[in-house]
Amino acid sequence: MHGQDSFTDKTHGSKTTMLKRRNWLQQTLLTAGVGLSGTNALAQQTTPPKESAEAKAARALDILGGQEAAGADPRELHAYALGLQAFQWGWPLIYFANLMWQWTVNPKSVQRPINSWITTKHFVATSFYQDGGSFNTDTVYAGAFIDLRSGPMVISPVDPQGHYFSVQLSDLYTNNFAYLSKRSGGPLHGNFLLLPPGWQGELPKGRFDRVIECPQKWVFALVRLRIDQDDAKEIAWAKERFAQTKITPLADFLAGREFVASDKNVFDVSALAGKPLRPFVILNQMLIENPPPAHEQILLEGFKTVGIGPGLDLSKNSPETNRGLARAARDGLRVLRSHVERPWARAVNGWFYFPTDIGQASTHDYIMRSAWQSLWGIVAHPPRECTYLWASQDQNGERLNSKGRYELFMRKDQFPKVEAFWSFTLYQNFNLVENEINRWAIRENMKGLKFDADGSLRIYIQAERPSEDKLSNWLPAPKEGNFNLTMRNYMPAKEIIEQRYDPPALTRVA
Template sequence: MGHGWRGGREPGGTGPDGTARLAADAYVYGSALIRQMSAVRAFLQQGYGTLGPTPFNDFAHAEGPATPAAHVPGAAPDLVDALAQIDLSGGPVRLHVPDTGGEYYVLQFVDAWSNTFAYVGSRATGTREGDWLLVPPGWAGTVPDVETGVIDAPTSVVSLVGRIACHGPEDLPRVRALQQELTLTHLGDRPHRTGVPAPDSDVPVALGFFERMRVWTADFPPAPADLDHQARFQPLGLLEEGLSPYVSPEPALVEALTRGLEMGRARVAAASRFPERPEAWYAEPHLHDYNLDHFGVGTLGSPWWQVPDREAAYLVRAVAARRALWEPHGYEAMSASAVRDARGHRFDGAHGYLLRLDPPPPVGAFWSLSVYELPGNHLVAGPAERYAIGSRTPGLVYEGGGAVTLRIARERPREAGRAANWLPAPSGGFRLVMRMYAPEQAVLDRTYALPAVERDSP
């Protein structure tokens, strides 16, 4: 390896401005890696959301679905989270999944670069009991006969993001029994890591991003197809091994990298902005289509689910990591949000609203509608303790032909039939989120469209 750029003219004669532009490209390329591995490290040390800190190769389980008390923005109130960080540096890990009796669940496998490379669950592999062997890159061992299948991990650290459907308090005993049977077993012949590789603590804070990228890129190499693009960053010191080039950098390098960091952040922030006036419902079924290399169990590798240009995929990956880290592909679960009614007015708890679904969303699992108060994006607290309504809601009243009208209002309707289809709203502004689990093709290709929400007449 060389020794990186130390000031003066950058190789190629582009100078400090060229170095800043190159650093901006490096930020776009590496920001998903930094967000992903920072989240892994934080989970090991502090926990995540309502889940407490948990060591590698062990699950942390939520006590139940999200509620307003959790104060987790945008949390789904019909799923129970299960999260594990898996380290394969000591060898394979066995995942045991219980029989869920036909009920929806998903286990999503995410590598160090935030690529979702496999799914186990009702859509992907069914709901029967099974054992899956998760193996590290380059593993060439013997697979035990008892294994249901093998999942090849692209990197030696993997996030396993689990979600188990829960249809109300009465369903919690079933979910908790499943949690007890969902296990990970380290089968390797060597000890695994106990933490994430640490960057050099002597590096100035201003260059912390590049130091983490240098260390984690070396420990978690990208897909071979990315290596040529990554090699461009050699002049920045990002491919240096051993002593960090950022411990005692030249002032010119610090200035160029700092400017590049700001430029890269601005580029990702601009690409992350939502439309000013989106259509009635806004969805991004292809936000997580940046994985172009690793298509394991349960993934769909067709061109429809891939960003066609590799360099464009780096920016999509950065945006997805910034906005929705650990969210699944659209074909696993898709959400659509709305903040305005059919006349273009923002939702306000001073009014009631109607959403007539004729037909309801076509899904392989279930659909549900939730309300989130704005600002804050939190579930709405209230005595009814009803945070979602959907196809699994007991007593939901359908019309002839299968249509259903949902009522969103601050006050509970007096008529029993209307109250059965009621979702409480806050007193002020709010947004609606429709979640569709295992959506059918009509949802994905948008031949099925959610109707606009109408303001209810007094």
């Protein structure tokens, strides 16, 4: 563009030109999921485009700090708009890079190498773990970053002996591309070969229970195994199961050689601490080995105009562009958090269902992918494996808070129809909450849970310890601040998958 409408022209020109520029900038920012904040005489002379729910939520954050479009450098606003888009689209890669460093290198963590199973420090999920991800306490987890850059790998889970069990395989965009589970069909244990994209080698017949073609050279695998986490014998049994579940390079597997993982060479995100462009430096690095699918390449064409893309050097940007990106880096996570608080699908009795396309590799809803699949849960099951519901408000629409006392009453005929199990888990900032009885969830099979004479269930949710007659059904809330509840329905019935089930209402009683 040239003349008065050029981005490099620092003169404001006529009011008409200013209005054109403001309207273009505002539409660009709305495309990124944000709106302009602040008002002046110029803003009052034009009718802004109709805002989406996402834009209104972002405006409430005042993320532009009152800065006026007409007085800001257009290059900075352009970079800010594209930076927010890139942050929302690329957050899973940014988050996984951080987790890879945390779990592999961080001296305060478990320090497990690539191509090995990683469990939490205490094996079962507790409030000790505060790195986010909304861990459940129904199953124990083992995760692994599997590197296919040098060739195929074999994963060999062992027989779960009737316990709920699944192996979820996703790329680092959180797109699930394969499952080992009862619902997905096929064997649950055996030897499963993971092939990198484009691999052309020959394979021996009859050696593998399943051959899985992977869309990327990096795979995140997550095992879930249901046990009674209050039973020391079951915990010991689960540890043994995980120890026997192997990850082996194809050559070692065929030769019958034992493989001991040792590679801890991951991108050092800690070196970027305090850097204003940190998320985008990480994203550029991760894009080198995790290219997006072909239909998303058009997004990179726009992002590269502000220095975001595989291996691009942000130091070559203009100062104005990097100022915009720095603000996008600062605000990006707040914008994603604001999306988590809004209903995405059917809302009923204070709960709302997760989107129907959650956990689906075919989704083009990148905000949902980043906010729910990644920020909320690292990765997420599709509804057929587990249907999630989320509650952040009581029956009056007020935020769940430590100052309130709540009751969740579930009639016997209201119990969810599931093939596996259901649970209610309490979180604050995507983490389990420390409490005096070390209880983070109410599950259907929980020992000591009391039911009414007619089979109904009452759950008491509050920060203060209740009377002894209610203690068995107490789900402790945090001592201060807001919190949320998540309802999980594993292997749910069709009515739950299709979001026709009405969960019990959460009532504030004091």
